[in-house]
Amino acid sequence: xxxxxxxxxxxxxxxxxxxxxxxxxxxxxxxxxxxxxxxxxxxxxxxxxxxxxxxxxxxxxxxxxxxxxxxxxxxxxxxxxxxxxxxxxxxxxxxxxxxxxxxxxxxxxxxxxxxxxxxxxxxxxxxxxxxxxxxxxxxxxxxxxxxxxxxxxxxxxxxxxxxxxxxxxxxxxxxxxxxxxxxxxxxxxxxxxxxxxxxxxxxxxxxxxxxxxxxxxxxxxxxxxxxxxxxxxxxxxxxxxxxxxxxxxxxxxxxxxxxxxxxxxxxxxxxxxxxxxxxxxxxxxxxxxxxxxxxxxxxx
Amino acid sequence: xxxxxxxxxxxxxxxxxxxxxxxxxxxxxxxxxxxxxxxxxxxxxxxxxxxxxxxxxxxxxxxxxxxxxxxxxxxxxxxxxxxxxxxxxxxxxxxxxxxxxxxxxxxxxxxxxxxxxxxxxxxxxxxxxxxxxxxxxxxxxxxxxxxxxxxxxxxxxxxxxxxxxxxxxxxxxxxxxxxxxxxxxxxxxxxxxxxxxxxxxxxxxxxxxxxxxxxxxxxxxxxxxxxxxxxxxxxxxxxxxx
Numbered sequence: 001x002x003x004x005x006x007x008x009x010x011x012x013x014x015x016x017x018x019x020x021x022x023x024x025x026x027x028x029x030x031x032x033x034x035x036x037x038x039x040x041x042x043x044x045x046x047x048x049x050x051x052x053x054x055x056x057x058x059x060x061x062x063x064x065x066x067x068x069x070x071x072x073x074x075x076x077x078x079x080x081x082x083x084x085x086x087x088x089x090x091x092x093x094x095x096x097x098x099x100x101x102x103x104x105x106x107x108x109x110x111x112x113x114x115x116x117x118x119x120x121x122x123x124x125x126x127x128x129x130x131x132x133x134x135x136x137x138x139x140x141x142x143x144x145x146x147x148x149x150x151x152x153x154x155x156x157x158x159x160x161x162x163x164x165x166x167x168x169x170x171x172x173x174x175x176x177x178x179x180x181x182x183x184x185x186x187x188x189x190x191x192x193x194x195x196x197x198x199x200x201x202x203x204x205x206x207x208x209x210x211x212x213x214x215x216x217x218x219x220x221x222x223x224x225x226x227x228x229x230x231x232x233x234x235x236x237x238x239x240x241x242x243x244x245x246x247x248x249x250x251x252x253x254x255x256x257x258x259x260x261x262x263x264x265x266x267x268x269x270x271x272x273x274x275x276x277x278x279x280x281x282x283x284x285x286x287x288x289x290x291x292x293x294x295x296x297x298x299x300x
Numbered sequence: 301x302x303x304x305x306x307x308x309x310x311x312x313x314x315x316x317x318x319x320x321x322x323x324x325x326x327x328x329x330x331x332x333x334x335x336x337x338x339x340x341x342x343x344x345x346x347x348x349x350x351x352x353x354x355x356x357x358x359x360x361x362x363x364x365x366x367x368x369x370x371x372x373x374x375x376x377x378x379x380x381x382x383x384x385x386x387x388x389x390x391x392x393x394x395x396x397x398x399x400x401x402x403x404x405x406x407x408x409x410x411x412x413x414x415x416x417x418x419x420x421x422x423x424x425x426x427x428x429x430x431x432x433x434x435x436x437x438x439x440x441x442x443x444x445x446x447x448x449x450x451x452x453x454x455x456x457x458x459x460x461x462x463x464x465x466x467x468x469x470x471x472x473x474x475x476x477x478x479x480x481x482x483x484x485x486x487x488x489x490x491x492x493x494x495x496x497x498x499x500x501x502x503x504x505x506x507x508x509x510x511x512x513x514x515x516x517x518x519x520x521x522x523x524x525x526x527x528x529x530x531x532x533x534x535x536x537x538x539x540x541x542x
Contacts, residue, residue, distance in 0.1 A: 171411070174404060174407070175407070177396060178404050181393045181396070182393060184355060184391070185393070186376075187355065187374070188355070188384075188391075189407055189455065190380050190407055190408045190455070191404075192376045
């Protein structure tokens with residue numbers, strides 16, 4: 001039983017990270033109807049930004065408290081990924097907005113390849129380790145909970161709340177939802193649609209950056225390839241939860257995290273990715289709208 | 301009326317691809333007027349409404365609003381000049397509540413006058429008050445129409461564009477909506493430009509009217525004149541919907 005609960009805790013941690021990345025997929029899909037396949041690499045970029053910041057800060061400003069280091073890692077990561085995602089939307093996606101549906105999708109895959117190769121060339125193909133940042137561990141009975149797990153879950157919860165608030169309670173969020181539901185009408189009401197879409201890309205990237213920094217902190221390594229497997233898992237989470245649905249992205253992230261942990265614990269760790277991607281296949285075949293997604297055709 | 305008209309459409313041609321939907325349209329609307337545009341399906345009435353709002357933009361000609369050329373402005377900046385439209389098909393945000401739809405209308409002023417204005421809308425259309433926390437997509441056609449007009453009014457428009465406010469509605473509701481438009485015009489001096497297929501009601505309501513055929517304005521005059529005009533009667537009134 002303790003073993004099971006331990007796996008639940010591990011799964012919840014991992015799922016939080018997937019959930020944060022999944023939100024970026026689902027928001028962009030919601031607002032312009034395309035899968036931003038470069039989003040996984042944005043997550044990877046966030047990890048690398050955090051890594052470089054970590055190295056700079058610990059080299060030049062030794063003795064800074066860990067909390068401050070983490071904060072700087074996250075903030076710089078958000079700026080870098082936000083700028084990157086804004087740029088690719090501006091130069092690679094926006095010109096194709098009136099084009100056929102497949103065009104931006106292919107471009108997104110191109111952007112993904114560009115970014116992962118860029119990092120591979122400039123940062124090297126090997127895994128980049130960092131020394132453990134947060135090492136405290138608590139024992140509760142037979143359970144082990146590390147401070148970094150608590151941090152991940154707490155930071156994720158805070159971000160999700162902030163995010164939920166922005167989308168549901170602020171003029172910006174209303175403009176985003178209006179743009180999602182009827183772009184032309186939103187413009188008729190004075191909403192700057194292009195700007196709203198840009199902000200959406202920046203917000204998604206910022207969440208992915210936090211996820212990237214936490215992933216780095218959790219596993220202690222960053223690889224140029226992280227945009228692929230964890231990125232596609234986050235995409236799976238978005239599809240499982242129902243692409244376009246924000247609560248769905250979080251739910252899907254948690255489920256994927258749990259499934260991965262439990263599968264690794266009780267079956268075979270080598271096949272954990274197979275398990276996740278089998279879910280993607282099953283969802284797409286039997287319930288393409290996901291758990292909380294709405295059908296494509298809505299009667300109005 | 302002295303001075304420049306509030307809205308002046310000059311020689312406007314609009315294309316969808318290579319198809320010319322508007323073939324040189326001239327129209328003007330003075331401040332404080334109700335002007336209507338009548339015509340058959342496919343005449344280009346809705347295209348003209350959307351062209352005024354820059355979506356699509358006119359390929360030839362110009363749209364002057366309040367002395368300023370807005371032909372090439374993007375749609376959202378035209379909206380910020382206080383031209384509000386209740387467009388064809390109403391275009392309610394289906395997954396937002398009635399209240400949020402109205403908030404969207406008041407976005408130009410960052411909701412500064414929201415509380416004050418929303419009360420006016422609720423007085424005008426009490427049904428919307430009852431339905432305020434319901435999602436837009438669940439409203440009936442008439443309620444959606446009220447919401448669409450209400451949302452446009454929330455922008456405190458200088459010019460209100462109404463595209464077929466009577467479409468698909470029960471006669472009693474049409475009457476209510478037209479009475480509301482008249483009241484806003486008389487009490488607040490609101491300028492209204494409306495497109496209608498329900499020519500009889502529109503002409504009765506309007507100070508002036510234009511008749512559009514195949515992307516061109518073929519006739520214009522006061523509402524009374526056109527009501528009495530035999531050609532208009534034959535084409536749009538007799539045998540038509542009253």
